Amino acid sequence: MELRLAEVFTSLRAAEEEAGAPLCAYVYDLAALRLHAANLVRSLPEGCELYYAIKANSELPILQTLASQVAGFEVSSGGELAWVREHFAEVPVIFSGPGKLDHELREAIEQDIDCLHAESLHELQRLADIAVRAGRTVPVSLRINLTLDGLAETSLMMGGKPTPFGIPAQQLPECLEWLRARPEIRLRGFHFHLLSHQLDAAAHLQLVSAYLAQTRLWCEAHDLAIDHVNVGGGIGVNYRQPDRQFDWPVFSAGLAALLSERGMPGVRVRFELGRYLTAACGYYAMQVIDIKHSHGKTFVVGRGGSHHFRTPYAQGHSHPFHVLPVDQWPYTFARPHASNQSVSVVGQLCTPKDLLAFDVPVESVRCNDVLVFPYAGAYAWHISHHDFLRHPHPAQWYLPVD
Ligand SMILES: Cc1ncc(COP(=O)(O)O)c(C=O)c1O
Structure with missing residues (x-):
């Protein structure tokens, strides 16, 4: 997705002139999001x-923008399911996630979800009991934790090794045996999500290829008739080197070749992307409150912090940012600034962990300028500890869509 920094700057400038207090806001570019989603689907x-994994960002305007573009939403809790159904009665929903409660399983059945991703035999057993009591048949995919030779690891692994996610492949025969006597569960397919933060298109293609090959073997060995394979999400965003992003055109072309050579007739391939869909449509903006020089380092203190924007701390990176110069300076004394040096950007929290960017060379940054962090549209506001120190929440606004 193309970043539209100029439009974001224009909107921030207008807001800054009216604000009367240092700015702190998420800005979302819904037109860019819609175009990005349409391009992905088309390719x-x-x-x-x-599908869109709404855990990445479940703000209503984001979902409203995506609902008409994607095949449906992936939810991972009863809360997400209720939120989606409150606003989208008809959108197909798939339900993943470990530790589902009985009432969530019941609601999934009542809400007519498209498919439930079972995480263990115990979960299947509880689901079957609930389905029998409801007099319903439940469409299910089995989430499998597959170990693969030569699997290239990323910084966030959900499978391929001991993890709490999915059913270890060795336990699959036992599950399938058990399912044979349970007509209330309709096995529709397999679900895989071994990793997130994948930046390498060739490696991701290999992973999808391995999922499909394994699925074919299971279908043959156990005489299964399934209708889809869910290959999860996991495509990453390169926060450290923003000009080197996942090569989607290479991936989609490779996928077309893979499916024409080794696709399974009647078996669809389903994606449930989170980060890659929404990260680039969001920007976190903080106005500079103070600039301090301490023991040989320079700290830029912005309004807000990791309680709003936890992504850099969660992923352990220094987040890229841009400086929007603001010329107004309301005081009579000299304006603190840093020029042609490295700075670290911190927020307002009383902890050294409130660090958004570190040792970044800047040409110029002054108190009252606005720092704009791109790639803040996924796992940003929604994974942050909003109420720590009871600072106010940031504004959330949306660039006008033409
Ligand atoms: C089961 C499942 N599917 C999809 C996703 C979305 O992953 P991503 O945002 O990396 O695309 C996640 C993320 O944790 C997940 O656990």
């Missing part, structure tokens, strides 16, 4: 479909 080969 996927025949037989593929794209």
Whole structure:
């Protein structure tokens, strides 16, 4: 997705002139999001479909923008399910996640979800009991934790090794045996999500290829008739080197070739992307309150911090940012500044962990300028500890859509 920094700057400038207090806001570019989603969907080969994993960002305007573009939403809790159904009665929903409660399983059945991703035999057993009591048949995919030779690890692994996620592949025969006597569960497919933060298109293609090959073997060995394979999410965003992003055109072309050579007739390939869909449509903006020189380092203190924007701390990176110069300076004394030097950007929290960027060379930054962090549209506001220190929440605004 193309970043539209100029439009974001214009909107921030207008807001800054009116604000009367240092700015702190999320700005979302819904037009860019819509275009990005449409491009992804259009470039996927025949037989593929794209769901959005709403855990990445479930703000209503984001969901409203995506609802008409994607095949449906992936939810991972009863709360997400209720939120989606409150606003989207008809959108297909798939339900993943470990530790589902009985009432969540019941609601999933009542809400007519498209497919539930079972995480363990115990979860299947509880689901079957609930389905029998409701007099319903439940469409299910089995989430499998597959170990693969030569699996290239990323910084966030959900499988391929001991983890709490999914059913270890060795336990699959036992699950399938058990399922044979349970007509209330309709096995629709397999679900894989071994990793997130994948930046390498060739490696991701290999992973999807391995999922499909394994699925084919299981279908043959156990005489299964399934209708889809969910290959998860996991495509990453390169925060450290923003000009080197995941090569989607290479991936989608490779996927087309893979499916034409080794696709399974009647079996669709389903994606449930989170980060890669929404990260680039969001920007976190903080106005500079103070600039301090301490023991040989320079700290830029912005309004807000990791309680709003936890992404850099969660991923352990220094987040890229841009400086929007603001010329107004309301005081009579000299304006603190840093020029042609490295700075670290911190927020207002009383902890050294409130660090958004570190040792970044800047040409110029002054008190009252606005720092704009791109790639803040996924796992940003929604993974942050909002109420720490009871600072006010940031504004959330949306660039006008033409
Ligand atoms: C089961 C499942 N599917 C999809 C996703 C979305 O992953 P990503 O945001 O990396 O695309 C996650 C993220 O944790 C997940 O756990």
